[in-house]
Amino acid sequence: MIIERIIGNVAALEKKPPHVERVYMQSDDLLKRVQRVVTDHGKELGIRLKENQSLVDGDVLFMDEKNMIVISVNADDLLTIMPTTIQQMGEIAHQLGNRHLPAQFEGKVMLVQYDYLVEELLQKLEIPYMREKRKVKQAFRHIGHRHE
Structure with a gap:
């Protein structure tokens, strides 16, 4: 079929x-x-x-x-990021944007696919997060971009 x-x-x-x-x-x-x-x-x-x-x-x-x-x-291996201030949200959004990592938002949390470098960054910036298996409704869409 x-x-x-x-x-x-x-x-x-x-x-x-x-x-x-x-x-x-x-x-x-x-x-x-x-x-x-x-x-x-x-x-x-x-x-x-x-x-x-x-x-x-x-x-x-x-x-x-x-x-x-x-x-x-199927559930994905994700980092669920829970910034507590607008400053933390801005910092992590800027850092993830520089890495061209796709993110999704559910309520007040940001979801990204697990990456140990992102986890280390979150620890360094002291932004609350947790690693979990979680089902997402849509695929993470990578957006192609070149720096010129």
């Missing part, structure tokens, strides 16, 4: 079929437009999405009256 479009997201569905199959993915794989995946029931799928479309946790790849196939993102 080839999937060329996302039907919707399971969180927005009112009526769900009785049987759900899941495709477990790493967050980096959410950005791939073309890939081969296998459901937790062993069904092989090809995904070929249109340009500028990426997957999100909970996306429905297939649905009929009896079955649904849903994307489920």
Whole structure:
């Protein structure tokens, strides 16, 4: 079966079929437009999405009256950064920006993929953080940039 479009997201569905199959993915794989995946029931799928479309946790790849196939993102190894002042937020945002590291924000915390150098920086700057396995809704999107 080839999937060329996302039907919707399971969180927005009112009526769900009785049987759900899941495709477990790493967050980096959410950005791939073309890939081969296998459901937790062993069904092989090809995904070929249109340009500028990426997957999100909970996306429905297939649905009929009896079955649904849903994307489920595996937990990532993350640093959850919890600055206590605007000064700390500015310092860490500037440092991460210089390294071109993508970040996500949930409430009052900043999430970045684990990197021992970032962890050392957080310790040096005395910015509260914790390392944890956590599921992200979207992939960390690296933005290409060159210094000239």
